[in-house]
Amino acid sequence: MGHGHHIEIKQENFVIPAKAKTFTIILMLLGLVLTGIGIANQKSHSGSSHNSHATAENTTEKHETPAHGEAADHSEHAAASEHGAASHAEEHHNVETENFGPRMEYHEQDKPWTTKIWANLLVAGYFFTMVSLCALFWYAIQYAANAGWSVTIKRVPEAIFTFIPVAFVVLFVAVLLGKNDLYHWAHYEHLGLKPTDAGYDRILDGKSGFLNTKMLFILPVILIAIWVFIGHKLRGLSLAEDTASKGDVTFFKKSIRFSAAFLVIFGFTISIIAWLFIMSVDAHWYSTIFGVYNFATSWVSAIAVITLTVMYLKNQGYLGLVNQEHMHDLGKFMFAFTVFWTYIWLFQYLLIWYAQIPEEMMYYQIRYENYKPYFLANFFINFVTPFVFLLMRSAKRNSKIMVIIPALLVVGHYFDVWFMVIPGVFGPNQHIGILEVGIFLVFSGLFAFWILNNLTKRGLVAVNHPYLEESVYHDTGV
Amino acid sequence: MGILDKKLSLRNRNKMIVGVWEDEDALMDATSEISHKGIAIHDIYTPYPVHGLDRIIGVKRSKLARVAFFCGLTGLILMTTMIYYMYVIDWPINVGNKPVRFTPSWIPVMFEGMVLCTAYGMGFFFFWRNRMLFGVKNDLLDERQTDDRMVMAVELSDSINEQDLISTMKNKGAVEVREFHHGVQTVI
Numbered sequence: 049m050g051h052g053h054h055i056e057i058k059q060e061n062f063v064i065p066a067k068a069k070t071f072t073i074i075l076m077l078l079g080l081v082l083t084g085i086g087i088a089n090q091k092s093h094s095g096s097s098h099n100s101h102a103t104a105e106n107t108t109e110k111h112e113t114p115a116h117g118e119a120a121d122h123s124e125h126a127a128a129s130e131h132g133a134a135s136h137a138e139e140h141h142n143v144e145t146e147n148f149g150p151r152m153e154y155h156e157q158d159k160p161w162t163t164k165i166w167a168n169l170l171v172a173g174y175f176f177t178m179v180s181l182c183a184l185f186w187y188a189i190q191y192a193a194n195a196g197w198s199v200t201i202k203r204v205p206e207a208i209f210t211f212i213p214v215a216f217v218v219l220f221v222a223v224l225l226g227k228n229d230l231y232h233w234a235h236y237e238h239l240g241l242k243p244t245d246a247g248y249d250r251i252l253d254g255k256s257g258f259l260n261t262k263m264l265f266i267l268p269v270i271l272i273a274i275w276v277f278i279g280h281k282l283r284g285l286s287l288a289e290d291t292a293s294k295g296d297v298t299f300f301k302k303s304i305r306f307s308a309a310f311l312v313i314f315g316f317t318i319s320i321i322a323w324l325f326i327m328s329v330d331a332h333w334y335s336t337i338f339g340v341y342n343f344a345t346s347w348v349s350a351i352a353v354i355t356l357t358v359m360y361l362k363n364q365g366y367l368g369l370v371n372q373e374h375m376h377d378l379g380k381f382m383f384a385f386t387v388f389w390t391y392i393w394l395f396q397y398l399l400i401w402y403a404q405i406p407e408e409m410m411y412y413q414i415r416y417e418n419y420k421p422y423f424l425a426n427f428f429i430n431f432v433t434p435f436v437f438l439l440m441r442s443a444k445r446n447s448k449i450m451v452i453i454p455a456l457l458v459v460g461h462y463f464d465v466w467f468m469v470i471p472g473v474f475g476p477n478q479h480i481g482i483l484e485v486g487i488f489l490v491f492s493g494l495f496a497f498w499i500l501n502n503l504t505k506r507g508l509v510a511v512n513h514p515y516l517e518e519s520v521y522h523d524t525g526v
Numbered sequence: 527m528g529i530l531d532k533k534l535s536l537r538n539r540n541k542m543i544v545g546v547w548e549d550e551d552a553l554m555d556a557t558s559e560i561s562h563k564g565i566a567i568h569d570i571y572t573p574y575p576v577h578g579l580d581r582i583i584g585v586k587r588s589k590l591a592r593v594a595f596f597c598g599l600t601g602l603i604l605m606t607t608m609i610y611y612m613y614v615i616d617w618p619i620n621v622g623n624k625p626v627r628f629t630p631s632w633i634p635v636m637f638e639g640m641v642l643c644t645a646y647g648m649g650f651f652f653f654w655r656n657r658m659l660f661g662v663k664n665d666l667l668d669e670r671q672t673d674d675r676m677v678m679a680v681e682l683s684d685s686i687n688e689q690d691l692i693s694t695m696k697n698k699g700a701v702e703v704r705e706f707h708h709g710v711q712t713v714i
Contacts, residue, residue: 398630398631441591
């Protein structure tokens with residue numbers, strides 16, 4: 049480019065500032081303390097509600113709604129009986145209605161107090177797995193689309209997607225330990241009922257070809273292994289490119305091939321993770337758009353995390369080649385996919401509404417009737433606020449707004465995943481408490497530390513990338 | 527397009543000096559040089575976007591975004607009115623006992639109507655403002671400005687030294703310099 053100013057390209061090496069190290073460690077410790085308090089609370093609370101018959105009855109009655117007409121009958125039953133297989137089987141039998149098949153009935157009292165820990169670990173593990181995965185997706189898209197603008201920030205997603213295995217281990221452990229309490233169908237699977245038995249559930253039986261323990265434990269591991277392998281390969285190629293001679297495009301071309309392969313595999317398989325881990329919490333429920341919805345949630349969060357990391361590095365005086373033009377494009381990305389998320393959020397409901405499938409409404413019924421403030425908060429945090437604040441061009445170039453909004457989006461979408469899981473597991477009377485905050489803090493601290501630590505492992509500038517110069521002089525126009 | 531056409535047409539402006547370039551780097555240099563002299567460049571026509579040119583010649587931010595907002599608003603109001611008239615006033619239908627007034631099924635209609643009006647509205651106003659609508663007599667300064675040449679137009683005024691401008695253009699790699707006045711071009 050012939051215009052007057054010339055930008056010098058030089059390698060930068062990131063060193064974690066002491067402040068950041070302390071901050072992430074404090075975040076984790078604080079989170080651990082809060083988690084501990086939360087667990088203790090949970091334990092003592094659950095003990096009291098189990099022992100006294102009256103408390104259990106009160107809780108249920110308080111939350112009785114027209115939708116849960118049989119709740120009163122149930123509370124006696126549930127509180128009186130132990131958590132035996134027989135009681136569960138009978139419950140299903142009781143709520144079987146002629147038209148709609150069995151409906152989920154919720155009994156927090158039936159679940160051991162540890163369920164809440166597994167559920168929150170499931171949320172955290174799932175959210176951070178998906179966010180790291182979507183960072184890899186972002187990275188692959190840049191290669192497959194031949195994008196030039198993003199080269200100056202490509203080391204950021206490269207650092208983020210190394211978190212996939214860590215988060216997945218958390219997810220896996222949570223599911224391994226809490227499977228029978230989290231997943232209705234896993235419990236049902238143990239009963240091994242035949243069509244003639246009392247308590248036979250034809251929906252769960254019909255799904256058992258896919259929704260079974262073997263699938264739950266084997267399929268995600270295979271998928272994650274494939275994704276992590278491709279991610280590892282891409283990272284290796286990127287590092288090899290740095291040390292190669294200038295103008296060598298073999299690594300670039302190989303990266304394109306791996307990225308394209310990843311995109312195809314990811315596109316076909318990402319829904320499976322969402323179905324197995326999250327949708328199966330509401331085991332009787334079908335939603336064909338659920339995979340897309342989960343992708344939208346994690347994709348927005350991944351872009352937000354990338355933006356936050358870029359802004360942090362920029363604040364610390366790194367990434368000298370990144371300017372407002374790149375920020376603007378990240379802002380546009382975030383804005384566009386916030387709207388995309390809302391579109392899917394609404395259309396998941398609309399598909400059911402249009403098609404007149406009342407039995408599929410249970411997912412929304414409990415979330416709208418018993419969790420209205422949460423339901424509306426989800427919409428306001430994840431759509432209205434970012435929409436209003438990111439709409440203007442000047443906002444996307446404002447370094448304060450570009451920190452606040454992505455941070456809000458990460459929290460908001462974590463909450464969105466929480467909101468998909470918790471009402472499905474526990475029924476109507478749950479709240480965000482110390483345990484939720486604690487677990488979120490632990491994992492966000494770990495995530496932040498992991499990203500920063502990985503950023504130190506290689507130079508921040510992909511000096512031999514063929515599109516680096518295009519990215520340096522990137523211009524979105526007046 | 528009467529009034530706007532007359533005002534915007536290059537034919538109805540003062541005498542113009544037109545420089546033609548083949549190379550974008552040379553054009554960029556020439557543009558910087560000419561603007562540094564304090565000469566206001568009327569416009570530069572290029573077959574593809576040349577990044578950075580807009581900032582040098584001080585192009586103002588396009589008002590197309592505002593146009594888009596109002597087109598979207600029009601679409602939203604139009605569609606809401608339409609569907610309200612159809613669903614509520616003219617022919618209410620009971621579909622599985624769903625409510626007749628504002629229902630979720632209105633949202634896609636309103637949204638898509640808004641998008642439609644925004645897209646068509648922006649397209650229309652963009653072409654209108656750039657004098658590219660059907661029936662507008664366009665004034666290409668050079669046939670090849672849509673192919674591989676870049677054309678700079680400077681409108682002359684009392685403060686501009688014409689000879690100096692022409693020599694600057696030639697020195698800075700213009701393959702051709704012309705004079706354009708009321709639709710007539712003369713090579714200098």
